[in-house]
Amino acid sequence: MSNVLAAPGQPPVLHLSEVTKTYPTRPPVTALTGVDLTVHAGERLAIVGRSGSGKSTLLNIVGLLDECTSGRYELAGQDTSTMSATARTHLRAQRLGFVFQDSHVLGHRTVAENIGLKLAITRTPRRARAGQIAEVLARVGLSHRRDALGRLLSGGERQRVAIARAIVSDPDILLADEPTGNLDADNSAAVLEIFDALARGGTTIVVITHDLRIAQWADRALTLDGGRLVEGRPS
């Protein structure tokens, strides 16, 4: 059964075709089976499912952190299936931003230094970094915490730093894995507001979650069940 689900009128920013992922364990475990997915620029997409349904696997493949066993994956019009590891790494740096459930904010570095990590990886000129960091901090409402050490931030502040770090290089797609999983309701709402602003600016947001509120918030929601994508929000 085809799982192609696409919003009309916009060019796809990513496209998966018959993607399958099998882990070579004993016995082998197939996490994704025949996944077809098309996402358009500026779209807010939620992928929901129970634990073990393959959500993280899908995110890792979309995020070029892992390779599919079979199938085809095009990102920004480029076929990643035939790319070298170096090329995929470069594409990931230029086109993608990540936000994880655990923010992975480095406690021994300041907020600015955490965000600057991404700019160093993308080899942004040093003299331009301060300005870009200031801009994204303003977007996430943490300008006043620029010089604070990561370990001194609250959970909500850390997640906002993680978002700032993810978007500082202006990626095409923001991938978020359970971004509100460790946050209370107020902080969760703050994160979604930031995502809304990003989407309005043209950034595609793909959120992996088991939080139904996010599924309701998104423009489109897909459900992963046993490694297969099905249409519609879960009931």
Add this chain to the structure above:
Amino acid sequence: MSRTQSSRAVDLIDDVVVELSARRSRTALIVAAVALSTGALLASLGISSTAAQQIASSLAASTLDLVTVEVNPVETSSDDAQTATGGAPASYFPADTQARAESVTLVEAAGLSIAVDRNETTAVRRPGDPQEIQVPVLGATPGFMNANEAAQQSTTTWLLETDQHVVLLGTSAAAELSIPISPNPTGHQIQIGPTLYQVIGFIDSGRIDLGAYAVIPYGLAVDAMRSDASSSLLVRTAPGAGAPVAGVIRTAIRPDQPERLANSQVTNLSALRQGVDTQLGQFAAWIGAFLLVLTCLLIANSMIVSVVARTAEIGLRRALGASRAAVSAVFWGEGLVIGLVGGITGSAVGAVAVVAVSTANQWTAHLDPWTFLYGPALGGLTGLLASAYPAWNVTRISPALAVRSD
């Protein structure tokens, strides 16, 4: 032991084995570090003891196994007066001097020599070649050559005991005369003064370095000097036997008038110093090598722990778009910096320690200025070597797994 206690003991052992086995490389490194540190301590004790023995042996061998016997200067002056008035030339050493010397217990070899022209050099050239060089000429017996232990390329040294015009050339003298050094120098001659000499072999170094000499038969040299007053008997003894032999050698040679002779012990200070320097240097080098390997292991172990602790950070960097090489480079860099800083600090600490110990013992401190370059270089190299395995390990971390939340 009750059943409960034994069960707890087994559980404990099981836990320990599981935890150690889970991080085998780290466990292996720690074990190796302990082994090396223990080994270094035991080795330093053993090597220092061995080096001390070697140094003591060198001391004994260098200073106490060569004795020279010469004519007492007081005796020669009175005999010179006799000669000047027409008396017969003095003969201070009996004809069987070598045999008498070698009959003394602990004497291994003995022989006579005499410097022609009283240690001045003599004009020497190849026949027909107008170019001449100045070479010290020594008359010597085969016994002298044996006692001197010079490296010889000749099987005809016994000819020095005859009155034939033969010569053993020092290798540097041969090179100056353009005479090729070979085991069979047939056909080569040199001219010493007006006389032609057949080259029968080549000599080099020795307890007395003969590389620049031309050595002719002892008898011919004595005839040229008209007296053996400037002759010298070289006696090589068993190691450490120089002193007792020196006490009896004059009487053995001239039991009638031992006062006509004077003896002294030959001390080769240069060789002694070099020997001690070498042995101490080897001792220090081995200990240092042990410690460096130990340091390498300790750094590597610490970095492996760091890699494990920073797995999530490594995964994050990869997710942000850093390549394997870029993430690995961070650990290479950390190892290099640790090594360089450690090397610089170690150089300073070492220098202070040398000065402090020297001051405490009222020695003169000796510091090699190059130490302050060797230290950081060695430290940096050690740090890099230690980083190799951790840096490689980093490239194997899966970013997808590393950033997962449990």
